[in-house]
Amino acid sequence: MVFLPINIRKCHWYLSVINAKKREIQVLDSLGVGMGRSDLTMxxxxxxxxxxxACDMPEFKRGDRWQDLDIMNWTVVDKFQEPIQTDSASCGLFMLNCMEYWTGDILSDNFTQExxxxxxxxxxVILLETELNKLKGSPIYYRTDNEENVSDNEENVSDSDVEFLEDRKRKRQDSHDGAEDKGPLRNPIMAVxxxxxxxxxxxxxxxxxDATSLE
Known part of the structure; x- marks a missing residue:
């Protein structure tokens, strides 16, 4: 199977699965069958x-599982007839769950909006902890061009790039209500x-x- 994340007009994600064994294009869309499929066609x-x-390459090997490569003639099958997503912001999360649990026939685990x-x-947490996260454990790593005798495994953080969240929060609040300086900060986050x-x-x-604060 080949898993293809599909995006519709930068507003919705769903999963399409190229299932060679069944010669099907399987669509797992958390919003059901109501969305258009022009993005899938392209x-x-x-x-x-x-x-x-690839077929014209001398080193290409079809294999037993790919007897038919004419995927444009395969049947497109919607696997979710009814929506399982009830909000407007979780489509990407549903798509990732489908990628993890789709066996080619059924979902090996059930999941809901909740x-x-x-x-x-x-x-x-998964994205933060992955070994592929080169910034893990620090806001910014840097290495200057004139540094010598520094191993590739050494990671450095610039103190100037660390900002106390309480300070930023206070500045935002002061700007909002015109309040005067409230004195020393309490419990700043220290990069110990x-x-x-x-x-x-x-x-x-x-x-x-608050959505504005998050942005």
Whole structure:
């Protein structure tokens, strides 16, 4: 199977699955069958073009699982007839769950709109902790051109790039209500340790319920 995330006009994500065994284009759309599929058609046309180019390569091996490469003639099947998404902001989360649990026939695990609340927080942790995250544990890593005898594994953080969240919050509040200086800050987030800073930042972000403040 080939999993293709599809975006509709920069407003909605869904999953299309190229299932070679069944010769099907399987569509898993959290909003059901009400959305258009022109974006899928364009993606399939591009994939079909590249498959045809690949077939002309001498090193290309079709394999037993890809007997038919003419994907434009495969059947397109919508797997979700009814919406399972009830808000307007979770389509990407539903798509990732479909990629994880789709077996080619069924979902190996069920998930609902309510599950997306927890998965949204879980995904942030997954992205933060992955080994591919080169900024893990620090706001900014840098290495100057004139540094010598520094190993590739050493990671440095510039203190000038660290801002106390309480200070920023106070400035925003002062700007909003015209309040005067309230004196010393209380409990600023100190970068004692990169991981401690990340934990505090995550806690702070998850505590914000105002969309403008988050932006």
């Amino acid at each position: 993606t399939l046309q591009g994939l079909d073009k590249h498959l045809k180019i 599950d997306m609340k927890e998965f949204r927080r879980k995904l942030a 340790d990169p991981q401690d800073l990340v934990d505090e930042l995550c806690n702070h972000i998850m505590s914000i319920n």
